[in-house]
Amino acid sequence: MLMWEPVIGLEVHVELLTKSKLFCGCANRFGAPPNSQVCPVCLALPGALPALNARAVDLLITAGLATHCDIPPRSKFDRKNYFYPDMPKNFQISQYDLPVAVGGWLDIPGGRRIRITRIHLEEDTGKSTHPASLTDGGEMVAGRIDSAEYTLEDYNRAGVPLAEIVSEPDVRGADEAVAYLQQLREILVWAGVSDCKMEEGSLRCDANVSVRPTGQERLGTRTEIKNLNSFKSVQKAISHEIQRQIKVLEGGGKIVQETRAWDEQREVTHSLRSKEEAHDYRYFPEPDLRPLEIDAAWLERIRKGLPEMPAARRARFESQYSLPAGDADGLTRTREMADFFEAAVTAGAPAKEAANWLLGDVSRMANERGGLEHVPLSPARLCGLISLIEKGTITRKIAKEVLDEMVAGGKDADAIVEVRGLRQIDSSDALRPILEQVLDKNADAVASFLGGREKAFDALVGQVMAATRGKANPAVAREMLREMIAARN
Secondary structure (H helix, E strand, O other), rough: OOOOEEEEEEEEEEEEOOEOOOOOOOOOOOOOOOOOOOOOOOOOOOOOOEEEEEEHHHHHHHHHHHHHHOOOOOEOEEEEEEOOOOOOOOEEEEOOOOOEEEEEEEEEEOEEEEEEEEEEEEEEEEEOOOOOEEOOOOOEEEOEOOEEEEEEEOOOOOOOEEEEEEEEEOOOHHHHHHHHHHHHHHHHHHHOOOOOOHHHHHHHHEEEEEEEEOOOOOOOOOOEEEEEEEEEHHHHHHHHHHHHHHHHHHOOOOOOOOEEEEEOOOOOEEEEEEEOOHHOOEEEEOOOOOOHHHHHHHHHHHOOOOOOOOHHHHHHHHHHHOHHHHHHHHOOHHHHHHHHHHHHHHOEEEEEEEEHHHHHHHHHHOOOOOOHHHHHOOOOHHHHHHHHHOOOOOOOHHHHHHHHHHHOOOOHHHHHHHHOOOOOOOHHHHHHHHHHHHHHHHHHHHHHHHOOOOHHHHHHHHHHHHHOOOEEHHHHHHHHHHHHHHHOO
């Protein structure tokens, strides 16, 4: 039986985190009312000329350096000509033969390296919407106005700066494609290049998919799946397209080079149009923009501003703080969490304790509130809470209550403990009458424990903790309980 190998290259479009668009001063902000962030430049009105956003170039260089690319000293802009309603100019200002960044790579889990061919800067298009229905005079008109099909255009996105990141055909399956995208997204968010919110369209992926007999060097005919906007869609669309192509070839057919779309509802790809080649776009140098000259000083300024990348920081957390790999991985899921952890340790918190709290209760709060930045807790205040546990001032159970109150009310841990009288009870004189009452009320549990059931003893300790509202020192309580049971029998 003939075995098949998938060969996949990915083109990732990432909206850059600038305040304004690439060639004009209009706001780069998601969610504004349609066509409220437009001007003569991004609407391509006659006589309007582009002016390059230097911040966008900085971010593209950052993306290149973060993915091990070379940054040539000279690049230029080109006009890519094609005709869609969402393209006001009927051409896109992009880059063709001289992009800003070339020749990078990313390593994905499993030891596989995916090469990056290029990263170039271009403007985004507008957004076309094909409504399912329109209310007209109280009647629902399905996708039509005056018996004609219609499309709505929003040009707020037209001119937003995009990084297009093109990989070599090194990906060998849907799982690897998702792993590459997740790795790429982590790096771009970490470096502040983009928020990469796929649900808002700030990261979109086109997948070029082909299959060939295992062991064959020559590439098969590829198809391109356009505008995949979630990891789930990438996984399903590539998996489906691989199987579709294998079925066609094993049935004696031929793969046609074309552009296809992914149908989320039916979970199939379908043909959109024949695949364009570079010459179809009639590239030529953009006459209204000078070539980019990126000198050594510019490059060094960006390089110095690069943060420590996630993989390097994970490795350092394991070695410097003796953290397990799982903890290091969890703490570096976001740059904010990693920075918070190190600040807490610098403030005096033991590394493992800080990691446990951040990966547990603090992460829970961050998930509930939409991110760590929305949790009103400083590293120093978390360190103060941990210090009370370390000193034996409060129990861990009480500490969880104190943390909730710290976040809700903005007070320090020691102030909450003093006002609410939450200090740990570890005095034998204070504990003895409480333990006497627990033993008197739970004679059956005492008998069960004496009969050899250790769980019965744990139940007695639980009763002590309940009676003291979690303030009893568990170790002292356990030792005293055993002594008191032995003395009674």
